[in-house]
Amino acid sequence: MEIFPGLHAVKLRSCTAYLIAEERLTLIDAGLPGSKAPLVRYLGTIGRDLGELDRIICTHGHPDHIGGVRELADSGAEVLIHPDDLAGVGVSLQEVMRARSRGHLLHFITPHPGEATPIVDGDVIPVLGGLQVIHTPGHTPGSICLWAPRHRLLFTGDVLQVRWGRLTYASAFFSHDYPAARAAVARLATLDVATIALAHYGLWQRDANARLRALAAAAG
Numbered sequence: 001m002e003i004f005p006g007l008h009a010v011k012l013r014s015c016t017a018y019l020i021a022e023e024r025l026t027l028i029d030a031g032l033p034g035s036k037a038p039l040v041r042y043l044g045t046i047g048r049d050l051g052e053l054d055r056i057i058c059t060h061g062h063p064d065h066i067g068g069v070r071e072l073a074d075s076g077a078e079v080l081i082h083p084d085d086l087a088g089v090g091v092s093l094q095e096v097m098r099a100r101s102r103g104h105l106l107h108f109i110t111p112h113p114g115e116a117t118p119i120v121d122g123d124v125i126p127v128l129g130g131l132q133v134i135h136t137p138g139h140t141p142g143s144i145c146l147w148a149p150r151h152r153l154l155f156t157g158d159v160l161q162v163r164w165g166r167l168t169y170a171s172a173f174f175s176h177d178y179p180a181a182r183a184a185v186a187r188l189a190t191l192d193v194a195t196i197a198l199a200h201y202g203l204w205q206r207d208a209n210a211r212l213r214a215l216a217a218a219a220g
């Protein structure tokens with residue numbers, strides 16, 4: 001589905017990825033393994049090709065966001081992820097048993113994305129007129145949001161979700177550090193957001209700014 005000219009929401013396995021179609025292609029998130037077929041099918045409908053994919057930006061290291069990276073990056077795309085999540089995906093089973101947290105367990109079952117380029121807070125990716133990396137740790141240590149000021153568009157991965165029809169904090173169950181995940185919203189509330197692109201709930205456009213500020217204020 002084309003959201004605005006050059007930006008598409010593409011349903012991959014267990015995740016909505018966002019495809020930025022400029023001269024070359026950039027993908028935000030990669031779905032579970034098995035996401036290559038739906039992406040290739042979608043690219044066909046808009047007359048593009050997987051060989052045009054230059055980069056895959058992973059909002060964080062959970063399996064539904066990086067599981068498909070290896071098969072999608074086959075054709076030479078660069079994989080960008082925050083280093084704090086790249087470190088986590090290599091955690092040993094022994095560490096998992098010791099930590100016994102769901103965050104660690106999720107890391108363990110996540111296939112490693114392979115070669116990746118670290119991206120950190122303040123980095124700007126040259127798409128959408130400059131796409132800024134905002135480090136919003138909590139859901140995972142390396143969770144990032146991506147901010148396109150020219151379009152007042154914010155990609156949040158799993159840093160936000162929709163529950164009972166309301167935009168809210170990351171899932172408590174699946175988050176590595178839930179208090180930190182709540183607190184991370186404060187950064188987002190300083191932006192002038194018109195549209196929030198969520199990884200599992202499509203777009204949120206209703207009073208985005210006011211809702212972010214309310215969440216930031218309630219985070220404590």
Ligand SMILES: [Zn+2]
Nearest residue numbers: 060062139158
């Ligand atoms: Zn997640």
Ligand SMILES: [Zn+2]
Nearest residue numbers: 062064158199
């Ligand atoms: Zn997710």
